[in-house]
Amino acid sequence: MPFAWYDLSDDPEAHALARDLNLPNPAPTTVLFDDGRALYDPTIAELASALGLTQEASRDRYDLVVVGGGPAGLGAAVNGAAEGMSVVVVEDDCPGGQAGVTTRVDNYLGFPAGLSGADFAHRALAQAKRLGVEWCSAKVATTLLPRLGAHRVVLDGGQAVVGRAVLIATGMTWRRLDAPGAAELVNAGVYYGASAADAKEAAGEDVVVAGSGDAAAVAVLRFAEHARSVTMVVAEPSLSTAALSDRFAQAVAKHPRVTVRCGSQVGEVRGYGRLEKVVLLDAATGGTDPVPASALYVLIGMVPFSDWVRDIVACDEFGFVLTDGEMILRPELMPAAWPLDRPPLLTETSVPGVFAAGDVRAGTVKRISSAIGQGAVAVAAVSHYLDTLADVDEDSES
Numbered sequence: 001m002p003f004a005w006y007d008l009s010d011d012p013e014a015h016a017l018a019r020d021l022n023l024p025n026p027a028p029t030t031v032l033f034d035d036g037r038a039l040y041d042p043t044i045a046e047l048a049s050a051l052g053l054t055q056e057a058s059r060d061r062y063d064l065v066v067v068g069g070g071p072a073g074l075g076a077a078v079n080g081a082a083e084g085m086s087v088v089v090v091e092d093d094c095p096g097g098q099a100g101v102t103t104r105v106d107n108y109l110g111f112p113a114g115l116s117g118a119d120f121a122h123r124a125l126a127q128a129k130r131l132g133v134e135w136c137s138a139k140v141a142t143t144l145l146p147r148l149g150a151h152r153v154v155l156d157g158g159q160a161v162v163g164r165a166v167l168i169a170t171g172m173t174w175r176r177l178d179a180p181g182a183a184e185l186v187n188a189g190v191y192y193g194a195s196a197a198d199a200k201e202a203a204g205e206d207v208v209v210a211g212s213g214d215a216a217a218v219a220v221l222r223f224a225e226h227a228r229s230v231t232m233v234v235a236e237p238s239l240s241t242a243a244l245s246d247r248f249a250q251a252v253a254k255h256p257r258v259t260v261r262c263g264s265q266v267g268e269v270r271g272y273g274r275l276e277k278v279v280l281l282d283a284a285t286g287g288t289d290p291v292p293a294s295a296l297y298v299l300i301g302m303v304p305f306s307d308w309v310r311d312i313v314a315c316d317e318f319g320f321v322l323t324d325g326e327m328i329l330r331p332e333l334m335p336a337a338w339p340l341d342r343p344p345l346l347t348e349t350s351v352p353g354v355f356a357a358g359d360v361r362a363g364t365v366k367r368i369s370s371a372i373g374q375g376a377v378a379v380a381a382v383s384h385y386l387d388t389l390a391d392v393d394e395d396s397e398s
């Protein structure tokens, strides 16, 4: 949605607008619409509803309820609808998931100049809607009540959408930094994840990267090509004890613009409205060291969005959803024994008729094309599953 942003901290036009609207001081975040409506400190759900971006589920039951509108969910929705299934997508935020907020995607086939994540997301959503997919955004799935032929996905607010099959495509997110000041400065100097495009934005800046895996090392090396200095904050006592490939460990250790701070963590984040300093905490001595920085990139591990189904379908020790072969190999992680004579279908979870695709699924490649492909594979399995449902009593408990 195109919009103009007026910042009360430094924009005289914003002050004039606030005066015209009689906004109190401090002013709430105010959204003004062309038709004169105004919303004050709206929730995402209120904003989506006012913009006409969300809809209520229109059917009592769908062939497929997709939870999560990222590449996996949208890929499944498009393929399912194209096959004639009735499909609804439940999404708690914006279309595109992690991909939707990526500045630029360079490895997406067919777009030689790359495309922005937002462009990708809106194209995919438009395609899904054209094929008849219902899009319920700003709705959080809170639990799943399995029932053969009529699985209920319960939403915040208490209502439920019912599917003969359900696809879990809720993805994952970066682990949040638990340091004072970090939450207030998210997107104002504190960022989760880092892309190649972010590195170019950091030309001449002082950057801190928190994390000790390969993803953090790749980010450090990319930033080091453009930034004035890069500090890598590693919790482990040395690079050799971190979960880091040797070649990356050597590359960061010898880079002239990179300082590696082992045995450290981010103790505090400081700045007024914008990041100014990252305070490093030495694990051994408890000493602190404020490092000036204009950007802090946090890459301290990923967590899957699977809390809402954690006790219902089998998940691995990190919370990634187990499917088909991987699940059968780890029966000790199944909440209940596999109930059918047939083996689970590709991408099927420990609950028959409930499937998983994309980053939330255990053992997958965490990329956009991979997620889209898994969505398509899941739909093929759902199609097969729906055929088998015709033979069973759909009212019996699963």
Ligand SMILES: Cc1cc2nc3c(=O)[nH]c(=O)nc-3n(C[C@H](O)[C@H](O)[C@H](O)COP(=O)(O)OP(=O)(O)OC[C@H]3O[C@@H](n4cnc5c(N)ncnc54)[C@H](O)[C@@H]3O)c2cc1C
Pocket: 067, 068, 069, 070, 071, 072, 073, 090, 091, 092, 093, 094, 095, 096, 097, 098, 099, 100, 101, 102, 104, 105, 106, 107, 139, 140, 141, 142, 169, 170, 171, 172, 173, 192, 193, 194, 195, 305, 308, 357, 358, 359, 360, 365, 366, 367, 368, 369, 371
């Ligand atoms: C900064 C960044 C840059 C990246 N760049 C690239 C790149 O250039 N190329 C590439 O191939 N890959 C890239 N990736 C990885 C890629 O974006 C992911 O692998 C891909 O988006 C995974 O898709 P997904 O659909 O499985 O999950 P997600 O994209 O995570 O989508 C899941 C969706 O489900 C929603 N959701 C979660 N829980 C609930 C719930 N309970 N109820 C309702 N909705 C819920 C989430 O809000 C989200 O919208 C990047 C990732 C990041 C973070």
